[in-house]
Amino acid sequence: MEVKTVLQRLSEASGVSGYEDEVRSLVVEQMRALADEVRVDAMGNVVALRRGYAAGGDGPSVMLAAHMDEIGLIVTGVEKGFIRFTSVGGFDDRVLLGQEVIVHGRKDLPGIIGSRPPHVLPASERGRVISHHDLLIDVGLPPDEVTAQVRVGDLVTVNRSMIELKNDLVAGKAFDDRACVTAVLACLDMLQRMRHAWNVYAVATVQEEVGLRGATTSTFAVTPTVGIALDVTFGSQPGVSETETMDVGKGPAIAFGPNIHPAVFERLEAVAKANEIPYQVDPIPAATGTDAWAMQVTKAGIPTGLISIPLRSMHTSVETISLRDLQRAGRLLAHFIAGLDDTFLDALRMD
Template identity: 35%
Template sequence: MNQIETLEKLCALPGVTGFEQSAARTVAEMLRPLVNKVDIDPFGTVTGILVCPRPKAKTVLLDAHLDQIGFIVTEVLEGGFLRFMPVGGVDPRMLLGCEVTILTPTPLYGIVSCTPPHLMQPGDADKAVPIHEMLIDTGLLDAASRIPVGTPIVFRQPLVRLGKDAVSSKCLDDRAGVLAILQALKKIDRKKLGVHVAVMFSAQEEITSLGAMTGTFRLRPDYAIAVDVSHAKTPDAPADETFAFGGGVMIGMGPNMNTALTRALIRLARAEEIDYQIEVMEGDTGTNAWTMQIAACGTAQAILSIPLRYMHTPIETMHLSDLDATADLIASFVQHFDGEVSL
């Protein structure tokens, strides 16, 4: 399976925060040939261990979160309409008219209904509709018997190519991170490893980072790298808060990160001529790294991010070269790391 096919498969997996089990089973099978052991915990976090031949070797943990933003059914109304609420951070301004998939045993199609401009009251067009006032139209007169309250919902948008080198889809946050780790593992020569490599595709990052918290506590790594996404430049975005689209992997720098580990990644990117950008993260990084850093007795932490446009929308967009740069840096670091870092 090539890169695009794998990414397409990953983005098609339903995994709303708290409902990751189905996606976890598929991702576990994708991981299984690349490591020595794979487990799925009760929350849907997938973990794997790649054992190195070196005695008393230290452990490096690679994490990307498996869950995606979505919605949950709160009420079924007459005429096939659903009331719903978001799971994770969703901007209500872009929901009206969206296509969604309702994750019943046999998935169902729905659309977020919207009032035609002809029927709007004066001034309504300039107002954002609160999510609790929105409805999903299923077109099913028997919806009450087919769609239980509590059913999760995801955006329907499939992966599409934008030009030659970019892709757009729902949940590239953080299925792109999952793929970066899978790509990196394929490049590693197990016989030459100097550290054990733990892999974690974690549940519930969008709400609590529960999967990262419990998984890191269980695995007890010496070092950890969170692989996530961050904001890529667009003409309308703040220039000082966004990074070059196609500019390479983003290496986080700040109090959430171990300085020696971060500098080791920067030195390696320069030596290997891997495109990279420095992302200053002065406080809570909004990633699993914030939780992983303090799990158990503490973990020396780093963050690698893939530049992403339109985060938390159905049209998240990524440059493939940024994904490759992230995978290359992970693979090179793990392959050459002996378990010790210095400033």
């Protein structure tokens, strides 16, 4: 599997939380080639099952969760032909001005996010971040045509193509978390050539950015023996404390802390060492802010792990990762799954 091509297709598809249709159809297509069954649940999660050789219908299973939704914008009104909006998920006001966007109205319209020029700003507003309440989208159409094409509740996505930087780094939108969806696909691709005893449920979740909602419901339905979430984590860059970041290009981060079952962490680390996969350790003392947080407290509790890809400039349209980290995350996951057996069930016991 060519991860760069897959990541590019997923990244450039639109799929704001709650409206993941376009990216979902790509994910379903990819999953069908790699899994025994693929279904879409009531929330829109894609749930793909790869059967293990030893597992019956009720045998042990591992669920992988990576979210396919992206942060975006939503229309709140049209004023004199300009479009007002608010965010879905945590879009950062600092990176909105000057963006090229697509307004998903009755048909898709190209637009730009503009603002008053600096020359006319009162002194009190100069040098400040402009709130999205004061930004407007211009699609160029006369007011009556905008009103006919666009209404409250229409979605807006940033129009951005993936670009390749040097040294296997790439930048684009929605790598959070489609880099990890790609890693899950890479893992499933490897598993085609490996034996695994447990059932594998690969879930591309929805609505993570607005509150882990897809992971909440899909974990309930799957009720796995073990859950592994994959998400991005803060990559090292100037101005961000080293203690809060993982190095880009030095391997996926394996999280530990209260959200993580110690035996899952230990096994992931052991697998990385045994297979000479570079990795980093990410201590997270409280909420991980990922699907793992929801998975862990589903039903009577799920032993949970978290693998993260370091990413710079999170929640912008130039999120930056190393393709090598992505491939390593997929490999780590595949080897972890191939090693799951009854002895691991014993390792999970807390008593």
